[in-house]
Amino acid sequence: MKTNPNIDDFAACNNPVVRKFNEFLDARGMRKTTERYAILNRIMAINGHFTIEELQQMIEEDGFRVSRSTVYNTVELLMDAKMLRRHVFEGMQAQYERITVPHTHLICTTCGKVKEVRDTNFAAFMNARRFTAFNTDHYSLYVYGTCSTCARKSKRTPHAKDDAKSKK
Amino acid sequence: MKTNPNIDDFAACNNPVVRKFNEFLDARGMRKTTERYAILNRIMAINGHFTIEELQQMIEEDGFRVSRSTVYNTVELLMDAKMLRRHVFEGMQAQYERITVPHTHLICTTCGKVKEVRDTNFAAFMNARRFTAFNTDHYSLYVYGTCSTCARKSKRTPHAKDDAKSKK
DNA sequence: TTTGATGCAAAGTTTTTGCATGGTT
DNA sequence: AACCATGCAAAAACTTTGCATCAAA
Numbered sequence: 001m002k003t004n005p006n007i008d009d010f011a012a013c014n015n016p017v018v019r020k021f022n023e024f025l026d027a028r029g030m031r032k033t034t035e036r037y038a039i040l041n042r043i044m045a046i047n048g049h050f051t052i053e054e055l056q057q058m059i060e061e062d063g064f065r066v067s068r069s070t071v072y073n074t075v076e077l078l079m080d081a082k083m084l085r086r087h088v089f090e091g092m093q094a095q096y097e098r099i100t101v102p103h104t105h106l107i108c109t110t111c112g113k114v115k116e117v118r119d120t121n122f123a124a125f126m127n128a129r130r131f132t133a134f135n136t137d138h139y140s141l142y143v144y145g146t147c148s149t150c151a152r153k154s155k156r157t158p159h160a161k162d163d164a165k166s167k168k
Numbered sequence: 169m170k171t172n173p174n175i176d177d178f179a180a181c182n183n184p185v186v187r188k189f190n191e192f193l194d195a196r197g198m199r200k201t202t203e204r205y206a207i208l209n210r211i212m213a214i215n216g217h218f219t220i221e222e223l224q225q226m227i228e229e230d231g232f233r234v235s236r237s238t239v240y241n242t243v244e245l246l247m248d249a250k251m252l253r254r255h256v257f258e259g260m261q262a263q264y265e266r267i268t269v270p271h272t273h274l275i276c277t278t279c280g281k282v283k284e285v286r287d288t289n290f291a292a293f294m295n296a297r298r299f300t301a302f303n304t305d306h307y308s309l310y311v312y313g314t315c316s317t318c319a320r321k322s323k324r325t326p327h328a329k330d331d332a333k334s335k336k
Numbered sequence: 337t338t339t340g341a342t343g344c345a346a347a348g349t350t351t352t353t354g355c356a357t358g359g360t361t
Numbered sequence: 362a363a364c365c366a367t368g369c370a371a372a373a374a375c376t377t378t379g380c381a382t383c384a385a386a
Binding site (some may be wrong): 088090108115119125136138139142144148151 | 254258283287310319
């Protein structure tokens with residue numbers, strides 16, 4: 001699918017994610033624009049994490065053009081709507097992901113890949129956990145280490161380094 | 169104390185933190201400079217988190233002058249030495265803290281204050297936790313919410329906002 | 337028609353880099 | 362004396378902003 005989003009289609013859309021965004025826009029009296037739907041549409045198709053750069057590229061690959069500022073703008077909006085979260089992992093540039101069920105992030109410090117794992121034990125632990133003089137809204141657990149692919153590689157070539165640091 | 173660090177004093181210093189840094193520098197064949205000690209010295213006196221800006225300011229308040237690039241340079245060095253960690257909490261600029269015992273970070277999304285709490289249950293949980301196809305090196309748990317001070321304030325003046333976002 | 341959103345370019349932040357100078361070894 | 366680190370300024374990377382134009386309501 002590479003057709004540009006049609007506003008009326010989206011406005012009437014039954015997809016819960018689109019609906020949530022529509023309600024958010026309505027509540028704020030904000031406009032429903034093709035750009036916003038194009039961006040939301042692309043984000044919904046992504047599993048896992050992406051950078052602003054990558055997102056814009058994907059949107060343009062879909063045959064739709066949006067300016068960088070509009071991408072930032074909309075991403076900010078989606079964060080306000082609590083539909084998107086921004087993560088900055090050690091030494092990397094900001095990445096975004098849709099807010100779904102809580103999960104742990106495994107970040108490979110060698111190749112930079114990020115994997116999400118659900119951990120019901122941990123979720124249960126956090127649900128029960130109360131901090132004194134602090135009211136929890138949400139949390140993020142980042143686990144840094146080496147993924148099996150990189151571990152295997154380094155066994156063969158001990159000095160192989162893909163470099164996780166995308167910034168630079 | 170506001171005397172400029174003396175290199176020989178530091179080189180012979182018995183403080184385990186200084187010793188670790190010395191060993192790191194030796195191992196890399198790097199020089200022991202007054203700037204590096206001035207920075208390390210200031211960092212050791214800090215409890216909790218600080219930004220590059222704040223660190224440089226504190227050092228200058230100590231009566232010592234270092235350029236921003238040297239601060240970045242040394243901070244990078246301390247991270248390589250696994251003595252310092254960089255955190256980027258949601259919507260805030262990078263903050264650093266000495267690596268000590270693992271702890272949870274409570275971040276107030278209203279005022280931006282960061283509090284560390286030790287949580288032996290969580291530590292035990294993480295020590296036992298193994299992830300498939302992933303070798304853990306270290307982890308960070310960020311908990312976002314509202315501190316009691318801000319909760320109290322907002323009860324009085326529901327729209328009070330200090331703004332956690334230090335990046336303008 | 338009204339008013340808010342877009343896109344561009346320009347400015348702002350934070351961080352990194354290149355090179356001459358200076359200090360540690 | 363050799364050579365690595367510093368400091369400066371300039372560049373780079375990322376993000377925000379101002380304003381004219383465009384489009385949703």
